[in-house]
Amino acid sequence: MKTTVIGVDCPMNLPEHFISCDWGTSNFRLRVVETHSLEVLAEHKTDRGIKAHYEKYQCQQEVSQFQFFAHYLKSQRQQLPEGHRQHRIVVAGMASSNIGLWELPYATLPFSQDGKQLVRKQVAKDDLDLLLISGVRSTNGIMRGEEVQAVGLEEPLRPYSEGILLLPGTHSKHITFANQEFRSFRTYMTGELFDIISKQSILSRSVEPASWSDDRAQAFQEGLELGFSGQLSASLFTIRANHIISKHNPKDSYYQLSGMLIGDELAYLKDKSETIILAAPDPVFSLYQQALKSIIEPQQLVLLGGKVLEKALLIGQKKILALHGN
Structure with a gap:
């Protein structure tokens, strides 16, 4: 028996x-994806993101930008059953940016949780049937992809009249909402900064990637406290100094650095009274959960794990597909 995802209607024309x-x-x-149940029947992944693929496009002059991106998309589609x-391809993320497959204008704030304000465009070209979804802009920020996840989280957000939705990642998004409407957002480059500092800065010699364990929790908490204090820039070099002077374990320092950056990102939430909703996959979910529990009252915090977020993207894409129709 097929099941319907709660809160997602399935119009007959889908x-x-x-x-x-x-x-x-x-x-x-x-x-x-099986549209009715949102069951994933097959999956194919690569590390060829928009940034790397656009750089390859710039190294040639034989075909247009659309053709270059479409060729890759079609080649990867061959890996599916x-x-x-x-089937129609519903495209979210950076593919609709100026360095992607087909540029769409940004939607503007506010936008409702049903996704009706998001810009969408059907492109039937070069043996592809595409439904592209735009990003969203504010006066000083942009996002592409997270808005589809946010729309897909309409059901778990519904009980709360207002709050802040946290979507950690390379460029973490904090999206405020009220009365079923997304009002504003902030972007934090936490993930990218961690990658750059841990791999390319002078601190790279003092940190070593390691899997999470209880032994790392204290180092991570120490980093959080430094981040919460607003002393990120003044604290970063202590990782190098502690390694040289006190022989700190680089694996512990890896999580101390993570704590510093996450603490700095979340510090402002200490003064907030509205509901804070975290949606992220592990291991990021566990790190942000520990950080938030350090500064947020339990009744104020709502935790949505990676499975919920994974489904949210599909729910959001299905909602846009239903709005567009056949």
């Missing part, structure tokens, strides 16, 4: 299947 495309800055993913390669 196709039985669609291909979900999530083409971000750093990664590419296709999923064959043969009977599911011709």
Whole structure:
């Protein structure tokens, strides 16, 4: 027996299947989705994000930008089961940016949780049937991809009249909402800064990637406290100094650095009274959960794990597909 995802209607004019495309800055993913149940029938992933693919496009002059991106999309579609390669592809993420497949203008704030204000465009060209979804801009910020996840989280957000939705990542988004409407957002470059500092800065010699364990929790908490204090810039070099002077374990320092950056990102939430909702996959979810529990009252915090967020993108894409129709 098929099940319908709670809170997601399935109009009669929707196709039985669609291909979900999530083409971000750093990664590419296709999923064959059964529309009614949102069951994922097949999945294919690569590390060819928009940034890397655009750089390759710039190194040639033979074909247009659309053709270059479309060729890659079609080549990766071949990795899906043969009977599911011709479905409509619903595309979220950076593919609709100026360095992507087909540029769309940004939607503007506010936008409702049903997704009706998001810009969408059907492109039937070069043996592709695409439904592209735009990003959203504010007066001083932009996002592409997270808005689809936010729309897909309409159901778990519904009990709360107002709050802040946290979507950690390379460029973490904090999206404020009230009365079923997304009003504003902030972007934090936490993930990218961690990658740059841990791999390219002088601190790279003092940190070593390691899997999470209880032994790392204290180092992470120490980093959080420094981040919460607003002393990020003044504290960063202590990681190098402690390694040289006190012989600190680089694996502990790896999590101390993470704590500093996450603490700095979340520090302002100490003064907030509205509901804080965290949606993220592990291991990021566990780190942000520990950080938030340090500064947020339990009754103020709502935790949504990676499975909820994974489904949210598909729910959001399905909602946009339903709005567009056949």
